Amino acid sequence: MATTSTGGRSAEPRGFRTVRRLAYACAEAVAARLEHGVTERGAARMQREWLRGRRARDWFHPPFAWFGDRTAFTGFRVPSRLFPTGRALEPGMPFALGLAPVYEGYPADIGRSGSLGVNPVQDRLMAGLEALRGLIVRERRPLREIHQDVDRLMVRQGYAGRHRAHPFGVIARKVHRVRQLRWSPHLFGFGTQSLEGLAADALHGHREGWSPYRFSDHPPRPGLRRSNPTPASG
Numbered sequence: 001m002a003t004t005s006t007g008g009r010s011a012e013p014r015g016f017r018t019v020r021r022l023a024y025a026c027a028e029a030v031a032a033r034l035e036h037g038v039t040e041r042g043a044a045r046m047q048r049e050w051l052r053g054r055r056a057r058d059w060f061h062p063p064f065a066w067f068g069d070r071t072a073f074t075g076f077r078v079p080s081r082l083f084p085t086g087r088a089l090e091p092g093m094p095f096a097l098g099l100a101p102v103y104e105g106y107p108a109d110i111g112r113s114g115s116l117g118v119n120p121v122q123d124r125l126m127a128g129l130e131a132l133r134g135l136i137v138r139e140r141r142p143l144r145e146i147h148q149d150v151d152r153l154m155v156r157q158g159y160a161g162r163h164r165a166h167p168f169g170v171i172a173r174k175v176h177r178v179r180q181l182r183w184s185p186h187l188f189g190f191g192t193q194s195l196e197g198l199a200a201d202a203l204h205g206h207r208e209g210w211s212p213y214r215f216s217d218h219p220p221r222p223g224l225r226r227s228n229p230t231p232a233s234g
Contacts, residue, residue, distance in 0.1 A: 012177060015106035016224060019056075026050045027097050027112035034116060036091060040065040040084035043097065051101050060100035060107050071096040071113065094122045105177045128157045142219055175224050 030046045047063035066073075067087045071094050076082060089095060093116050100109040115122040131153060 012106075013224065015104065015177065016108070016175065019101060019103040019106040019108040020110065022051075022054065022056060022103055023099055023101055023108040023110045024112070026054075026099060026101070027110060030097060031095075031112055031114055034089055034095060036089060036116065038089045040067055040070075040087050043067075043089075043095070044084040047097065047099050051099070056101040056103045058102040060102065060109055061098075064096075064098035066096045066098075068093050089116050091117045092119055094119055102178060105179065107175055107178060109175070125159065128154075128159065131157075 026047055029050055030043060033046060034043060043065035044063045047065075051057075051059075051063070062083075064082055065084045067089050070085075070087060094113065095115065096111060096113040098109075098111045100107060102108075113122065113126070
């Protein structure tokens with residue numbers, strides 16, 4: 001995930017950087033513990049326990065883990081397909097971790113991919129991400145145009161853009177600080193504040209995301225965004 005800024009208060013980016021570092025530290029720690037036989041559910045549980053041990057007890061979405069061909073999001077037509085399964089990790093198999101903790105009112109939404117041992121396809125995908133980042137960080141270009149450029153680059157690289165499996169096919173979404181609550185209830189694995197954000201997205205958030213559709217044919221408005229292009233092979 002990359003975070004881009006188009007203005008905003010100076011104190012807020014520090015809070016977002018803090019939670020992003022926390023999220024990446026969690027992803028790296030869990031990735032280092034993955035071994036043959038660990039299931040997607042087990043990897044998701046490791047992320048939850050790591051975050052709760054560091055006072056991050058709320059999240060935009062619960063920790064996810066995908067192994068093997070599930071990392072490509074093929075056939076993910078309903079949200080329930082995102083949730084971890086009993087799929088076990090095997091040597092050479094690719095994996096992807098997705099986590100979105102909220103810490104001191106600041107949310108992050110990051111991904112970390114890798115493989116258990118050598119996987120040449122995974123290595124090529126990671127090498128191609130640098131060129132994608134170069135497109136994403138350009139400022140003041142229409143959001144739809146950025147999305148189309150990213151898709152075209154993925155095609156030239158020989159990959160498919162699986163970010164179209166995201167709601168409204170967006171590559172990026174705006175992020176903002178949320179209220180801190182002493183007790184954070186959850187529903188279907190999602191924090192209730194996060195569900196409020198999803199509802200807001202359903203009403204107007206897609207217009208602030210980088211989408212292939214006409215409603216994103218405008219420059220970005222001031223604020224922070226988390227970007228998550230998702231190239232896949234096969």
